[in-house]
Amino acid sequence: MARPRSTDKRNAILAAASRVMGELGLSAPTARIAREAGVAEGTLFTYFASKDVLLNELYLELKDGLRMAMLGGYPDTASLEERARHAWSGYVAWGLEHPQERKVMAKLTLSDRITPETRATGSAAFNAITMALREVTAAGPMAVQGERFVGAIMTSLADTTIEFVAAYPDKASEYAEAGFRAFWLVASGH
Structure with a gap:
């Protein structure tokens, strides 16, 4: 059974995406966004199916x-x-x-x-x-x-x-x- 998604993790990913994209632009790698959010890249794609x-x-x-x-x-x-x-x-x-x-x-x-x-x-x-x-x-x-x-x-x-x-x-x-x-x-x- 899949674990429920965390609102905190989702918000952390969005906040990290904003910071990283502010620095690197929209082409910023998802691996960097995930690292900045403190999650695995696979977790990022659990919350967001694609970039x-x-x-x-x-x-x-x-x-x-x-x-x-x-x-x-x-x-x-x-x-x-x-x-x-x-x-x-x-x-x-x-x-x-x-x-x-x-x-x-x-x-x-x-x-x-x-x-x-x-x-x-x-x-x-x-x-x-x-x-x-x-x-x-x-x-x-x-x-x-x-x-x-x-x-x-x-x-x-x-x-x-x-x-x-x-x-x-x-x-x-x-x-x-x-x-x-x-x-x-x-x-x-x-």
């Missing part, structure tokens, strides 16, 4: 952490600007607290090894933010480009903000506010 399964699970795990940061305490009934600021602030805070995960998320987002189904699952968790982006986009100068384009602009500006806040922590609040204002101006026109 692609591991990558897809890691993508969802990272997306979930980002979702919690952006949507925790989300002010559903606040103004559109306040909702956008809440999501923005959550993204920036997550990026600053989890630089390695942010780096891996960027690589996974561009990877063709992430399945369309996994991408859809990851995106569905952000429906409140998608709806807010749709609302701000419809009323703003980017209406023709749509919320996906505005979302990409938000991500780019937030990533730039994270880089500057990390490099110049004494000006963190200034850069965070300037980044949000730039996004809001582009997205809403005000």
Whole structure:
């Protein structure tokens, strides 16, 4: 009879994958990931049938952490600007607290090894933010480009903000506010 799988081992493998892939990229060997997690390589494949399964699970795990940061305490009934600021602030805070995960998320987002189904699952968790982006986009100068384009602009500006806040922590609040204002101006026109 097979032993039940341990949540702790699964989480250790995912955490190790994030660390190792942050260092070596998505081509990092599974043997290194297993060693970093403190398990045998065969154990890694007990939890994740293939490296692609591991990558897809890691993508969802990272997306979930980002979702919690952006949507925790989300002010559903606040103004559109306040909702956008809440999501923005959550993204920036997550990026600053989890630089390695942010780096891996960027690589996974561009990877063709992430399945369309996994991408859809990851995106569905952000429906409140998608709806807010749709609302701000419809009323703003980017209406023709749509919320996906505005979302990409938000991500780019937030990533730039994270880089500057990390490099110049004494000006963190200034850069965070300037980044949000730039996004809001582009997205809403005000």
